[in-house]
Amino acid sequence: MPVEEFVAGWISGALGLVLGHPFDTVKVRLQTQSTYRGIIDCTVKTYRHESILGFFKGMSFPIASIAVVNSVLFGVYSNALLALTATSHHERRLQPPSYTHVFIAGCTGGFLQAYCLAPFDLIKVRLQNQTEPRARQGGPPPRYRGPVHCAASIFQEEGPRGLFRGAWALTLRDTPTLGIYFVSYEWLCRQATPDGQNPSSTTVLVAGGFAGITSWVTATPLDVIKSRMQMAGLGQREYQGLLDCMVSSARQEGLGVFFRGLTINSARAFPVNAVTFLSYEYLLHLWG
Numbered sequence: 001m002p003v004e005e006f007v008a009g010w011i012s013g014a015l016g017l018v019l020g021h022p023f024d025t026v027k028v029r030l031q032t033q034s035t036y037r038g039i040i041d042c043t044v045k046t047y048r049h050e051s052i053l054g055f056f057k058g059m060s061f062p063i064a065s066i067a068v069v070n071s072v073l074f075g076v077y078s079n080a081l082l083a084l085t086a087t088s089h090h091e092r093r094l095q096p097p098s099y100t101h102v103f104i105a106g107c108t109g110g111f112l113q114a115y116c117l118a119p120f121d122l123i124k125v126r127l128q129n130q131t132e133p134r135a136r137q138g139g140p141p142p143r144y145r146g147p148v149h150c151a152a153s154i155f156q157e158e159g160p161r162g163l164f165r166g167a168w169a170l171t172l173r174d175t176p177t178l179g180i181y182f183v184s185y186e187w188l189c190r191q192a193t194p195d196g197q198n199p200s201s202t203t204v205l206v207a208g209g210f211a212g213i214t215s216w217v218t219a220t221p222l223d224v225i226k227s228r229m230q231m232a233g234l235g236q237r238e239y240q241g242l243l244d245c246m247v248s249s250a251r252q253e254g255l256g257v258f259f260r261g262l263t264i265n266s267a268r269a270f271p272v273n274a275v276t277f278l279s280y281e282y283l284l285h286l287w288g
């Protein structure tokens with residue numbers, strides 16, 4: 001089994017992640033708290049209240065986890081394509097796989113990465129939603145002191161299953177939308193590249209960016225539900241399950257609720273995924 005895809009997936013994921021984390025914090029806050037009027041309001045308030053550091057809350061854990069998550073995604077994707085089409089990464093420009101194969105391989109990668117991602121994502125969302133400024137003396141201390149304390153508290157209070165809160169919603173969010181992710185990337189690359197040639201860096205950047213946007217646009221409704229289910233149990237509303245969360249969110253706030261965070265998700269998705277795909281392709285080229 002070729003392993004360089006796993007390593008390339010890890011490094012490229014980490015680069016994309018740092019770039020996108022501030023957007024991600026604003027998104028999670030908009031999705032789960034109703035004190036902000038919009039992206040600008042949330043950004044200004046976060047900055048005033050918590051300084052630039054506020055935007056990087058909850059990042060250390062995702063950086064560590066992206067090693068597992070993005071490498072599982074890209075590694076499984078590429079190895080699934082190898083199993084389906086008997087072509088390695090380098091042979092795929094001459095013998096391009098069908099979009100159905102790309103979709104199936106993307107869904108497989110998406111499904112497996114969702115399970116690795118679930119506990120890390122839960123901790124990220126919980127830390128991002130702590131709005132207490134870090135350095136304030138005398139105020140009430142935040143509930144979680146950091147990722148490890150957060151994981152330990154969830155484990156103690158809710159048992160190991162507590163760490164997988166929202167995991168179903170996450171799997172449903174990621175399986176089809178990561179299929180869409182790789183299909184969009186491949187399609188855009190092929191449109192802009194003569195047959196048999198490697199796509200240029202600009203093509204990879206643009207195709208990666210748009211693949212990220214397409215995937216996030218389709219993932220946003222379940223992203224909202226996922227974040228809410230992860231926050232449930234923390235003094236926020238408890239849900240009976242995924243359907244209950246969908247129905248009660250839509251009843252109380254209208255259908256628009258499913259698109260909360262869409263603009264910011266898309267704004268974040270372009271740079272993150274442009275950089276992810278560019279570094280992934282570059283590393284594989286370097287090692288090839």
Ligand SMILES: C[N+](C)(C)CCCC[C@H](N)C(=O)O
Nearest residue numbers: 174177178215216219269272
């Ligand atoms: C499938 N879904 C759109 C949810 C995620 C796509 C993941 C791509 C990249 N790691 C990123 O964070 O943008």
